Amino acid sequence: MPRGAAVVYPKDAGQILAFADIFPGARVVEAGVGSGSLSTFLLRAIGEQGMLHSYERREDFAEIAQQNVERYFGSPHPAWQLTVGDLQDNLSDTDVDRVVLDMLAPWECL
Template structure:
């Protein structure tokens, strides 16, 4: 048995997000001493979880064992409420890397959707950064707000309900990402909103759309253009039978990245 010094254990606190796992089922919630989690496998009182070390096992009133963990960003993204297809965590991770998102950055996104990327951006920029999210649909922005409040990240995000063709209210953003069907139509807006040398990204489902964007990027004098897709394969975690699982997370979209160039520079 692994031994821990009592003072070194990280414990759950009231108001934090917690996650209980029973077999393949995950339940994410904010710890409230007056609340309880009701499942088909029994009821668990939140007050029995507060101050409990993360990584502990707890039993429901039916005696079913649940693993108690602090949810990762991936857990949160996969369990957000959604009314539209979300950008998958495998793509989001690379988007954050390629756009150089970090604490204190200012980021613009257009195409809020259910708010998966919005949530990840808010998580990474932290309380010193800001995310500005554009969408024409009020219902999608309201859903995204609910997801952000649930994750405790709503203070990092400001929503703009407006068509991007009208321009961005912000200037000198560090990065800008488009989840729109015809992003090439907004490249002039992108250039005006980004700081010189900023980073641009987009996601598209088909090659025809990617080709149209590539033509637009060349016409609008963007450089460092790249197109890629992320394929994710998991493996069976049994040492004696290590092999790929039968299913994998394959094509979910093409990712396009570029940088606006100064006039007079030819790549």
């Protein structure tokens, strides 16, 4: 998997999915996309009926992540929306089930 940022490996992704109780159909917000590794695990867990809205501050990381996710699934995933920008600047009133903060300073979003 090409990367510009650190990759979340399967054993770590499994713990994140379990502790965050990510379930099929969940509406999830992810901040800090990096290489898209965790995004692929989240998308597999929520399926096409769920929604993953991912935020990445760096455009170069977002491009790598988009390519990796599309390569993994074979095409753009219908449940994934990727936004280049800061989660704090893009908060909306949309209901979500879970939030995953995979970033350097997650406390900035709390």
